[in-house]
Amino acid sequence: MNTPICDFVNKYCEKDVLRFHMPAHKGKNVLGVEDKDITEISGADSLFEANGIIAESESNASMLFGSHTFYSTEGSSHCIRAMLYMVKMLGCKQIIATRNSHKTFLTALALLDIDVEWLFPSDDSHYLSSNIDTLKLDELLSNQDGVKAVYITTPDYLGNITDVSEISKICRKHNAFLLVDNAHGAYLKFLKKSLHPIDMGADLCCDSAHKTLPVLTGGAYLHVSNDTDARFKQLAKNALSLFGSTSPSYLILQSLDMANAYLSDGYREKLADFIAEVNKAKAALTKNGYTLSGNEDLKIVIKAKDYGYYGTEIAAFLEQNNIICEFADKDFLVLMLSIENGVESLTKLVDVMSKIQKKVKINETVPILEISKRAKSVREAVFSESEVIDIKDSIGRISAQFNIPCPPAVPIVVCGEIISENAVKCFEYYHTETISVIK
Ligand SMILES: Cc1ncc(COP(=O)(O)O)c(C=O)c1O
Structure with missing residues (x-):
């Protein structure tokens, strides 16, 4: 497979030109990589209006993944915001999401003013778990009107993979779009039998290429299924552009470009x-x-x-x-x-x-996270005036800012929810001492 972005940059370096353009290091190797860190000079294409080497490289990635694949140099975080913007543009006002969603999903809800209906796990699963109560999902979708969308996170932080095809069947039955946060699963495409969400029936999906493939940090894919609503493909670049920097890293783009050659060769x-x-x-x-x-x-x-x-x-x-x-x-x-x-x-x-000696099992159990009552939307809470207080004084108050340590960046309490005794127990279990609440 060819590597048009890398070829362009290599040729540019060989020319040894005087660089009267950004970035300011001018290709002088203080760190050792600066010469290949370029900007949108003539011939270098432009990420959000790609029609040259970047478009060619993205089409290589699309071939590899069997989808319409778009690059991001700002991680799955960027692609998650883009996915939510796209479903909003198709008329979705409320999304059903599994509770193990990453913090970025909450930031997207806040920025785009989308409402959420949480889907808690079917049993006493850990709060990071991707375990899905399929009956509950079916019921929630039956009760919804308008344009429907479901957002799930798999693989989860604890190494569990959800059967996306089962969730996809339920979504099809209700005419709902299925969005998958596959940040941890770019490699799933290359298993003997692909388990990649797009192959399992997802409409939209993001992969943090940098998490499981040899790609620089920040390199990510936004995939639009070949079988989904054609408007998503039209919207994708605009959606990424809305949330992306106008200075995407060409080092990361080269890394994504090179990954295509790497992935297609054995x-x-x-x-x-x-x-x-x-x-x-x-x-x-x-x-x-x-x-x-x-x-x-x-x-x-x-x-x-x-x-x-x-x-x-x-x-x-x-x-x-x-x-x-x-x-x-x-x-x-x-x-x-x-x-x-x-x-x-x-x-x-x-x-x-x-070398670690096995000891007697520690019997301390994890408090099971119960469903919290919502007082405000995520957006209202995030844009409210807030203060930080001791966790032990927070029962009954409304959670304001994200209150989510990273990793794993998965919320115990979501902004806008009333902090319960159970939530405080969970926070204390993880040694969280303070919390941001609405004033
Ligand atoms: C499940 C999940 N989704 C999304 C993200 C955000 O991905 P990125 O760091 O590529 O922006 C992460 C990051 O750790 C994650 O674990």
Whole structure:
């Protein structure tokens, strides 16, 4: 597969011209990458009005993903806002969303003044879980009027993948659009049998390419299904432009461009081989007494308390041994993998983790998050005057700003909701001491 953006920049560097244009480093290599960091000079195309090398590269990505694929250099966060704008433009005023939605989804609701109906998990699932109550979803969609849309997040932070095809069937039955936050799942396209949301019936989907593929931080895809309403394809660039910087990073664009060549050249086979090694590592950890969670190939998620530790304690031990995890809290240790980790690092990981002595299971249970009562819309709450108070004094007050630590950036209480005793218990469990509330 060709790499038009990289080819253009490489040729430009070879010419060694005098750069009387942005960026200000003028290609002088203080950091070591500046020469390839260009701007929209003649021939370099323009991300939000692409009709040259960027359009060509995006069409390569579209071919790889089997969708209309658009680049972002500002992450899935950018694409999530664009997706919500697009459904709003098609007339959607209220969206049904799973409660494990990322903070960016809330910012989009606030900016676009879209109302939300939350879909809580079917059982006592963890608040980060993507577990969906399909009967409830069916009921909520039956009760809705107007243009309908559903927003789900899968894979979740704990390595669970939802069966998107099942959710898609319910959406089709009700003529609802299905939007998927697939920030953690760009690689799903390249499994032996694709599990990518677009292949499973999603209308719109975002992938943080940078999370699971060898792409620079910020590189992301907005995918529009070939089978969905044609207006989405027309709206996509405008939607991204509405929320995007007018200075997209050409380093990130080159990285997305190069990823096309990388992904089309044996990646699928390399991924299958690597996953086989990951499975061996998972089996070795289980044999050592660890309990694993989730069904995702490129995450290892340890239920830490079952092993007698908090996740943060295991994370600290790993750090002493030069291993840094993605995320740890009291209950979980989350390790995110990609082919680039290599087999040796899996061996090292298992080796270091086997040095931790198993202890008696910690029996402290996680408080189950109950449905909070809503007093104001997300938008009203975010634009209200607020103050920060002690969490213990917050019962009965209305949550104002986002109050969401990142990672995992998933809310316990959403802006506009009344803070309950249960919510305070949940915050205290995670050692949150203060909270922003409406004045
Ligand atoms: C589930 C989920 N959605 C969206 C995002 C935002 O993605 P990005 O950092 O690429 O903007 C994240 C980031 O961690 C995430 O975990």
